[in-house]
Amino acid sequence: MNPEPSIFTGGGRLIVGGVLAFLAGAIALVVGGAAHGRDAFYAYLSAYTWLVSLLVGGLIFLMIVHAMDAKWPVALRRVVEGVTGVLPLAVIGFIPIAVGVSTIYPWTSPSAIVDHEAQRLVEHKLPYLNTPSFFVRAFLYFGVWLGTSYFLRRWSLRGDWAPETTDKPRFRAFSALGLPPVALAFTFAGFDWLMSLTPTWYSTMFGVYWFAGGFLGAIALLVLATYGLQRGGMLTRVGSSHYYALGRLLLAFTIFWAYIAYFQFFLIWIANKPHEAAFYAPRMKGEFASLSILVAAGRFVVPFFALLPYRIKQQPGTLVPIAIWILVMHWVDMEWLVMPSVRTEGPVVHWLDVAALVCVGGAALAFGTFRLRGRPIVPKNDPSLETAFRYGSV
């Protein structure tokens, strides 16, 4: 049924390159951290939240696909599972955040907050925002994400060696029931790790904002990984229709991101209440104003118009550069979420931010590629695989 070479064995250079990037980035972070301790933690937080949102975005995509019993993504399912397979690394990656929690988050020492009103508000939030419960919640989030991705991956791999078992109903039920906890964990992780950087501020849309960017980034990552695998001679039967489907999702979630990002801003801007505006105020003046414009233009205007024409979404040659752009812009977005809150004096981008991105990205690339090795690159016994390959759209 499926004659193409299916076991993934390559990626040696990716692993070596990833490990080297990780080492270079890590050394730079440690050396730079000795001189600018706080900046190293901020840089790491922005890179780390970039990675986690991509991974959980991939997990949510995988679960939606399972819950809907969608056919065409079956051809790319192993690639998505490759993305979610990096999640265990995210647990290890949380260690620097845990170490730096009192450096990064102002709510860890409310007494140090100068503004009396703000101090009172943060003290009021202490039952939620305190270091022990921060760790317990992080532990819960990782439990939900790792547990879900573990079972989905395990059943998927089991299908390769035991063709007679049909896990389809199990996949569906598990994914449908698992989506709410995974999404809630994601939302609250956004509250804990990013929103609490401005502890007096709150937005119920914040989790959706982080999700929209992460999901979009995960699809972009999928485009990139699929193209990479095709360049390596795998997934030969994935064609323009599959890219078109991914491109449509990129366009849809670019619009979705713009919609929720704009309305989060718009409602706060129109109400103009001090505690809500506290988040946007530092982002609308000085150097950070240009970063805000870059985020709006780079996340919406450019990809939206670039993704409108049909041909661009259909051809990997044009879709891949846009996917790379979206991934970079997602990181810029994380910088925008983190830096104006903690590094109010600037600079907008520190060289340590790039070092952290290289470190985290390299480690994830190496680990993800390593976990994909020795496995079939498609779920080869899935009854929908043939339909998935034949998928054709208008």
Add this chain to the structure above:
Amino acid sequence: MRKTRQGGIVGAFDTPEAIIRAAHELRKSGYRRLEGYTPYPLLDLERAIGRGRSRIGFVVFPFAIAAAAVAYLVQWWTNAVNYPLNSGGRPAHAPPAFVPATFEMAVLFSALAACVILALWSGLPALWQPIFEVPGFDRASIDKFFLAISDRDPAFDREATARRLTELGATRIELLGTHPATDAELDERLNGKGGAES
């Protein structure tokens, strides 16, 4: 009633497979002006007769941009130039407040433009087409598949094309628009009195 002197040949097929195969073969032998009439959409037939994607998006796009620009200009002029009001200390020219209406106008005018252009491109004002005269054409919306070849086609030749259609499995061949039918003739044909089975 538009008196278009469009002529050609139309062949009726019994199955979708037959009409798709015929369309493929005709395209291969150089026919370019093909048109299909089927009871339900056949994606493969659209491809076989050389219909690409609709270009309506490219035509609607300028309308969307123009509508957005006009909407923004109107808001700017009324709020910031003609009648500035201090509302909560915000600047008179406050871009965030203008975005929703700008967006809505872009959507509204793209939808209207798409609607009108689609109707025009479908030839809507013309309520009659020569192919309606073909006896039994009403079955194109029931169970028959019609493939029409225009006589303006570079490869068109009345005898040869008709023969070709028969070879390709057309169960019936009709001439299109040989003479503009009068209402009486049309009525007669549709009621099947003098309906010539070629």
